[in-house]
Amino acid sequence: MEIKNEKITSRDVDFAKWYTDVCKKAELMDYSSTKGFIIYRPYGYAIWEEIQHYLDKKFKETGHENVYMPLVIPESLFNKEKAHVSGFAPETLIATIGGKEEIQDKLIIRPTSECVFTDFYSRIISSYRDLPKLYNQWCSVVRWEKTTRPFLRGSEFLWQEGHTMHATEEEAIKETLGMLEIYNNTGKELLAIPFSVGQKSEKEKFAGAKATYAIEALMHDGKALQCGTTHYFGQGFSEAFGVKFADKDNKIKYPYQTSWGVSTRLIGAIIMVHGDDNGLVLPPYVAPIQVVIVPIQDQKEEVQKKVKEYYDRLIKLGLRVKLDSSKRTPGWKFAEWEMKGVPLRLEVGPRDIEAKKITVAKRNDNTKVVIEETNLEKEISSLIKKVHEEMYQKALEHLNKNITPVSSVDELTKVVNKGGYAKMMWCEDEICETKIKELTTATLRCLPFNEKATGVCPVCGKKASKVALFAKAY
């Protein structure tokens, strides 16, 4: 019998190797001939399309509009906001030759587009009537990275970047937190990933921002992954770029700005939160293929007829269904669709047909259920929902189990070395934060909302004012 995938590395043996094995063998991506730049293969790109589809709808429902801004930014423009420049300059890719001639004002391939949006806003905003401006763009950005990993850190990745301008500070902060909530819901509703949500420390915030907020997820190996950020800029960029508006009171003011983004890094999160030793495990609402139908003995006409009938019935439900009629053995197909993490697999053979039953394999827990043929629509709809909930609950349990309160640096070190979050009372002094990083390589992932500090900071012994989550991170 034809054998499909040689086994992949087990997660417990070598998690990093397991990860790249899954990326490659589930055909999510491939390496390209441009060092550090990956190819998003159809199956990986289709996951991104589902994420785009979900988020784009949410953005539009909340009044945002899509635009497209230039790929390249003149160095002189990029240099206008100082904190921003110093954060990004070390990892920029720069074009210096155009049409065989040297370019005077060199062009930076966008690593992010705050400058470009703010520059544009300076020309189209002049009155309070022009506010708010709620723009978003879907594009790729380039950051020249020395070491890269598929979806997690690469020289080019796909993302969306929202950039908004508001008349008041209050409204801008509301926007910053509102978009964070949309990102958080993406975990609950689409990715089956529970996020830790909170503010970033001064040390970890975005270059040029007044405040950065983040959704952080915990991977299977106990490392954290920053999955999305929203930034409140105050008037810093507005002032640097001269964006001004006449307010209702006729006074000339600088508007308040935000930006926010998530990227194809979310694909990395899906892989590392849900995957198992048989490969990818996709949450059903983000899966490009939600149900795969594998015929058994498909040379028989009754089988061919039946799988086609099931396919048509499920497609009518609006599900994404694949009928695998390829010339492979059922065993080969099982392994293939397991590796690709398809949530539900229908196995349809002559015996099942005779009994008017269908065997459904659930990828998330590798169990099988047998359903009545007549109830196909109802059963599959309810299984899709069930699988999503089971995956979310499992991830939530993993997260909760791995948040450990610590009251000494030794305890913290043990927790982050083992994997997981150390929950520490913090004095908010950057010196203590830096000390932990130097000792353990763990970083302050976020300051969760609605948590009350008590006692003292275990690093310096001073009174604590914030609760902080520390972890090693990707």
Added chain:
Amino acid sequence: MEIKNEKITSRDVDFAKWYTDVCKKAELMDYSSTKGFIIYRPYGYAIWEEIQHYLDKKFKETGHENVYMPLVIPESLFNKEKAHVSGFAPETLIATIGGKEEIQDKLIIRPTSECVFTDFYSRIISSYRDLPKLYNQWCSVVRWEKTTRPFLRGSEFLWQEGHTMHATEEEAIKETLGMLEIYNNTGKELLAIPFSVGQKSEKEKFAGAKATYAIEALMHDGKALQCGTTHYFGQGFSEAFGVKFADKDNKIKYPYQTSWGVSTRLIGAIIMVHGDDNGLVLPPYVAPIQVVIVPIQDQKEEVQKKVKEYYDRLIKLGLRVKLDSSKRTPGWKFAEWEMKGVPLRLEVGPRDIEAKKITVAKRNDNTKVVIEETNLEKEISSLIKKVHEEMYQKALEHLNKNITPVSSVDELTKVVNKGGYAKMMWCEDEICETKIKELTTATLRCLPFNEKATGVCPVCGKKASKVALFAKAY
């Protein structure tokens, strides 16, 4: 009364000025601080999203899959196919600095991605079982242009590029012509633009292609605009990049390749085919807003209630509807939505409400019809269809009226100088084609399918073998 737009330049006075006026005042685009690079504003980008939505569905229905390939191409890879290089090298933007260090193998910002796709195909194709490969990518490309015009010629534009590989020449040619048919239908079904469809001459074909096919549209001023192309490559790239497969007969062969693309240039075509002296005129199926509702005396509660009711009823039909409740005068709003080319405008005031009637303004011919309130859904649905058909017919008449058979170079010169296509019998000698270009600046737009050559080529007097359309072009 507040006045909205100062008049734009009339088309007959200065068509080029009229065009940029419409681009700017309909808020489709703006210039950026990166010379030659434009900003796609929300209203312009939304048109592109409608085009994407239509085409992406067609591509997927015909078995194509989306991928995303690297933005930058190492010069060494780009140089592999000689004809291709010489076509694109003069207009490339090149990155030479990454992370503050000089890059050894310089990186070309993609002007098109044949090289990248073929290089990838060389690694994933090895058997006839791997064929066909039908990939497409939505992205932006960069071509360093000296003179630029919004949507028509710019240093960066948005497009899709399909790249496919096939086991046989026959199948590849079928793909090339099949995609051309999809593009042609986009004109009929979405853009209300009739295209002239045919093959490009050797002189005008794509760098590296064996054959190029095109859809060409005739603008209001009588100039032609190439709106999309499909290319058949034969095995040229396959050989240069070493893409090989074991066929059913166990022989090692090079696969046959195609590529095809349309871009945001289509927005330029929409503007110049349909626009009038009041601004943009959008065909309803591609319009981001298909119906705008303008309340008259909207301080009155009955008016507010009624417009909301109409809005809800039309949204339920799946139409894209805008209720303009902004604090502007009705006159201002009329001018605004006329400039933006919204196909249907509903005017709803107390008198209309009392009479249970609605006044509908049709943007395409600037006429008004009065409909019964109870028939709203039926009447608007049928008006949407009617407007599309009227716009297509009008454009078709303009096209047909402006194709003039010519039998001498003098006649040809008169026709192309006046504007429109000169239909000429051609000997297929490039010398004659070049002579016409030198004399008139007109180029051979395409060799239409299903036309039979008769008589002689008027340039050289030799026997004609093809029918050719010549025109001045953008």
